Amino acid sequence: MTASIQHRASRRQDSAAYTREAILAAASELFSSRGYTATTVNEVAAKARVAVATVYTSVGGKPTLLRALIERGVNEPRTTETLTAVASADDPREVIRLTAAGTRYSNEASREMVALMLSTANTVPEIAEAMREAVTAYRQALGAVAGRLDDLSALRGGLGVERATDMLWYFFGLHSWRQLVEDNGWSYEDAQSWLAECAGAALLTPEHAATKPPR
Template identity: 30%
Template structure:
């Protein structure tokens, strides 16, 4: 009996996991759309449930309350997947670490940002606006900002490992410069407002950071 039922149970279990993943995806996608369209404060869990075509209880069971929804929307926008992905496990970070020259590392990161910001920038601005009135969103904004700053210090350390990092300015200062230019706000200014293409943005960052961060040969 167990031999007959075993494959069936595995099939049913796999199907339930797929359905749960699809539901989670729909809930996060609905929350993302609404947070951008209406703003965090004006969006209710009922709105999200209606947009995702699920019950309100399903939203709570799948992701959680509104603060948890905002966190998942931000994290999935950063990772480009349905789950948060730590920086060291992202494909472009691994390629960056393996690159041999500083300019190649800079180019890999700049190209990655050109792929991330189209999906992240609108969410990031929604989070910033939400933080003006919602303490949970303000805390998440500060957390993401500090995490980004720490990652930029690791980025500068990685460039320094090539022996090409300029030595006349403090490494923390250089990391802060990269942090200020890799933010979605900078993307919005140049791409959304000034009409730059994503490739133009990536090329600019590669050139600018190479000039600002590296020793002059």
């Protein structure tokens, strides 16, 4: 392949990626402002300034659009960064603090998409499957946190990694953030601080729970 052909191929790939992002951005805005049911593919195309056929060929129909948005949230780079920091942290309280900060960021950044996912999962099979996959990935990440706490011998007596993962999901899962912020009107900052404090007290041995985390 000559340099000229490679350049043209690269430009086509860049253009396709740009078009896909424009479509997803339009879908995200419309789903959030008008609701999933009320939004049409025609409206997504108009907002993204592309042909309707381009929406289908670049991403797909409405369920695929929402699924792509959910998957983008699941694969957010901040999750990997948080898990990397957790894996190298030697203080159990810092592990809890990092988990609180990382899950807060993910839930706050994906606030509208999480609401859409939860509201459509019962009626759209494709979204129900995407939600199951998202929850599985979320719990796997929290399982890595529980594993790190276990490696540090910081889990309260009798707690294994599986039970600790369940408890981390209770404190830092999707519904915990939504109940505190959406239902009770807390700020994300207040929710983060309280959840970290409660998780530390519930999961860590007394001597570890009493240690102040580094900042």
